[in-house]
Amino acid sequence: MDVAALSPDQVGHASRLLDHVLTELSGGTTERDVLAGAAALVADLVDADVVAVCEGAHVHGGVGLGQRFLPERGLARVVRDGGGSFAVPGLGRVRTSVVEVPGLAGVHVVVGRAEDSQAPEGTLDLVRLVARALGLVVLGRHGRERERWHRQQGARGAAERTRLQQALRQREQVLTTSVRFQRAVSSRRPLPELLVQIAASSSELMDHRAVSLVLADPRSQMRMRVVAAVGEPTLDPGLVLDAANSLGGFGVAVGDGTTPAAAAVHINGRSVGALVLDTSGSGALDPVGATVLRAFAEHASMALSHADTVRAVEAASTDGLTNLPNRATLLRQLEVALRVTETDGLGTAVLFVDLNGFKQVNDTHGHAAGDEVLARVARxxxxxxxxxxxxxxxxxxxxxxxxRDLEPERAAQRIAARVQADVAQPFETHGTTVRVGASIGIAIAADGVGAAELLRRADSAMYMAKAESHAAGPGVAAGAVPGGVVVFEADMHDADQLRRQLEHDLRRAVGEDEFELAYQPIVRLADGAVVGAEALLRWRHRTRGLLEPGAFLAGAERSPAVEDLWRWVLRTACAQAAAWREQVPDLSVTVNLSAAHVMTRGAADDVRAALSAAGLDPAALVLDVPADLLGEDPDLLAARLKKLRGTGARILLDDFATLDPGQGGVLVNHSLAPLRQLPVDGVKLDRTLIAEIDGPEGADALAAVRVLCELGAALDLGVVAEGVERTEQVVLLTEAGCAVAQGVLLGAPRSVAELGSELAAGELGPVEPLAAAPALADLAELTELGDFADEPSAPAGGAVPPGPAELFAREFGSVGVPAQGTVVVPSRRRSEGPVPVPISGVRPDDLRRMLDRSR
Structure with a gap:
């Protein structure tokens, strides 16, 4: 355009127009406002139907484009094509002109009119004018923003340089102070002096603000107290203690102007206090200040670690034998872990580990060996x-x-597996090899569960793991000590509450005489005479009524009250037997001992004390010990039984020998071999075996009973059958050689008064099973030892079940003596060879020599 050709009026009009455009465009506070204002300005100047300022497909501002849906696709197309038409809601199709904004890449002004209207002359020039002014305004704004940014960066750089210089000076001072402090520690300056020096030095480097050092006092259950304070005015002690406790023993708290800053103090990784700094008037610590405070807290930790008083601090928080944290310390650390979960996002798990077989180590090798095992387990x-x-x-x-882990249960399971594998490795101690196992309960932290409750949950899960490992005991490898791992579940809570309540009730009941004994007669089958009575424990619970042992002993086996309970049973039964023997001189009394009681060192002393207190002949006391003890260490078991037998009491293995008919009549669970070595006087046949002898598989059961009875006679061992309920069982037991039995048929358990009156009146007369079952009388007359005419029926498949001789051979092997002295266990099958010599015809001493040669 030739400006010189313009008239003064035209120049004035152009000047006013440009001034108006620049004023309108410069009024926006943001770049978006400027672009949107440009669209409105163009619409006013050229009286267009549609105006839009577009950057690519994005519309910064528009006029006449509708209220709800912008025609972005149509605008993008005309921008791309440099013009054209598109549809506008409520307006129809519009013809457009597109003008690029100079200096702003990709920004265009789109001007459109309805297809039936014409644009005034000069419209496009006005749009170009506005576009050029728009570019200048936006670029000028960009320039001002860059200039302001550079000024800010320059100011920040200067401030950062100043801060770094200050940090370097502070770190140089910290280093100088650290060297001076380490020299003081090396020269063994008194601990109080060192602690005051730490507080004073930290205050000096932190603009002389008030500083206090707080430590846990081992003389007052590790309560926190202020041991050093410097600065004026000194910090309020209550505020200081709150700051130390809220820190939780971890890291640094920077404060906020109202609460002090604090840094944790540790001894060997355990929190014992904090270094607390006043932040009032200065606000939260910056990173440099936090580093300085942490450094002086570490100085305090080093001073405590080198001081003589550290032993007193550790004694209150550490187990003296293993040097591990004790229960109180664990609970404090667990509380801290639960508190910081929200900040670090880690979950928490507790593993409760109980050693299996450790009591046996103590009992066998002594407490010194047990302490050594505990220390090595800790490592x-x-x-x-x-x-x-x-x-x-x-x-x-x-x-x-x-x-603590992002996946706490998974981490706990992995660690539990490692613990079980490591703990199960044998220990060499005091010249011998011992083994222990581990039962592990796992509890995972949950909302609302405190430290003590979480530990109790892990304890409950451990009890479940121990119960499961006991149930799986026979299946573990030889020499191994079973153990299990259980994760706590909600339904264990009720069981745990019941167990704890049961333990509480048990302790109370022992002291308040809630227990009583019932007695079941033990009968000699030859004439039905009562030769003894078995004492059976009963608990007359104040709310649950009369309980039998199965309802409470298993759940309370770990309670210390159980040992007191067994001592009460021994004393009471012996006293009662002494009273009854005045009426029935040969009467004996049988007492069941728990497996745990048998294996204790003091079991024999308890028996002697009971016999002495009652004035009872030791021969009148029979002790039933569980046959499950045959799975224990044979040397230790033999030693314990020898001590018990040394009291003069007789010992029977209870619940001995069960039969698995599906395995061809093989005796399972208990071997006959230990009967040759253990100091026992007899066995009590398991009631499950007796229940089979007159059943469908009675041939195998009866053969097993005959083997045991004749072996008992040969080894001079008594055999007592339990659970006799039918007359037919009495006949078959008599035929098999069993002399003594008990069961509801022969006499149900009864109270002291009932049994005493019957003994006094002689009303417990002989049992006459043949009169109750006449059909069996003829069978009994035809039955002779070793000459039972019936053939056993073969099982499916044609296999013949092994007879008693084969069962005997499986256990003991060939005796290997001359034919005339051959020991043959009578079979229910007739022998086609020479008539065998009955086992009862061989003297016990001769048989023992034969068996010894066969080993």
Whole structure:
């Protein structure tokens, strides 16, 4: 355009127009406002139907485009094509002109009119004018923003340089102070002096603000107290203690102007206090200040670690035998872990570890060996943990592990597997090899569950693991000590509550005489005479009524009250037997001992004390010990039984010999071989075996009973049958050689008064089973030892079940003596060869020599 050709009016009009355009465009506060204002300005200047300012497919501002849906696709097309038409809601199709905004890449002004209207002359020039002005305004804004940014960056750089210089000076001072402090520690300056020096030095480097050092006092159950304070005015002690406690023993709290800053103080990784700094008037610590405070807290930690008083601090928080944290320390650390879960996002798990077989180590090798095993188990537990995990000893043979992880249950399971594998490795101690196992309960932290409750849950899961491992005991490898791992579930809570309530009730009941004994007669089958009575424990519970042992002993076996209960049973039964023997001189009394009681060192002393207190002849006391003890260490079991037998009492293996008819009549669970070595006087046949002798598979059961009875006679061992309920069983037991039995048929359990009156009146007369079953009388007359005419029926498949001779051979092998002295167990099958010599015809001493040669 030739400006010189313009008239003064035209120049004035152009100047006013440009001034108006620049004023309108410069009024926006943001770049978006400027672009939107440009669209409105163009619409006013050229009286267009549609105006849009577009950047690619994005519309920054528009006029006449509708209220709800922008025709973005149509606008993008005309921008791409440099013009054209598109449809606008409520307006129809519009013809457009597109003008590029200079200086702004990709920004265009689109002007459109309805297809039936014409644009005034000069419209496109006005649009170009506005577009050029728009570009200048936006670019000018960009320039001002860049200039402001550079000024800000320059100011930040200067401030950062100043801060770095200050940080360097502070770190130089910290280094100088650290060297001076380490020299003081090396020269063994008194601990109080060192602690005051730490507080004073930190205050000096932190603009002389008030500083207090707080430590846990081992003389007052590790309560926090201020041991050093410098600065004016000094910090309020209550505020200081709150800051130390809220820190939770971890890291640094920077404060906020109203609460002090604090840094944790540790001894060997355990929190024992904090260094607290006043932040009032200065606000939260910056990173440099936090580093300085942490450094002086570490100085305090080093001073405590080198001081003589550290032993007093550790004594209050550490187990003296294993050097692991004790229960109180674990609970504090667990509380902290639960508190910081929300900040670090890690979950928490507790593993409760109980050693299996440890009591046997103590009983066999003494407490010195047991202590050595505990210390070495502690070292193995540490090896199983990761850096931040914690191992603690709770007491006795119980340990706990604290694990934190994003997946706590998975981590706990992996650690539990490592613990079981490591703990199960044998220990060499005091010249012998011992083994222990581990039962492990796992509890995972949940909302609303505190530290003590979480530990109780892990304890409950451990009890379940121990029960499962006991149930799986016979299936473990030889020499191994069983153990299990169980994760706590909600339904275990009720069982745990019942168990704890039962333990509480048991302790109370022992002291308040809620227990009583019932007595079941033991009968000699030859004439039905009562030769003894078995004492059976009953609990007359104040709310649950009369309970039998199965309802309470298993659940309370770990309670210390159980041993007191067994002592009460022994004393009461012996006293009662002494009274009855005045009427029936040969009467004996049988007492059941628990497996745990048998294996204790004091079991024999308890028996002697009961016999002495009652004035009872030791021969009148029979002790039933569980046959399950045959799975224990044979040397230890033999030693314990020898001590019990040394009291003069007789010993029977209870619940001995069960039969599996599906295995061809093989005796299972208990071997006959230990009868040759153990100091026992007899066995009591399991009631499940007796129940089979007159059943469909009676041939195998009766053969097993005959083997045991004749072996008992040969080894001079008594045999008592339990659970006799039918007359036919009495006949068959008599035929098999069993002399003594008990069961509801021969006499149900009864009270002391009932049995005493019947003994006094002689009303417990002989049992006459043949009169009750006449059909069996003829069978009994035809039955002779070793000459039972009936052939056993063959099982499916044609296999003949083994007779008693084969069962005997399986257990003991060939005796290997001359033919005339051959020991043959009578079979129900007739022998086609020479008439065998009955086992009862061989003297016990001769048989023992034969068996010894066969080993």
């Amino acid at each position: 193995r537990l540490r090896r199983c943990l990761r850096g931040d995990d914690v191992a603690a000893r709770l007491g006795g043979d119980e340990f706990a592990l604290l694990v």
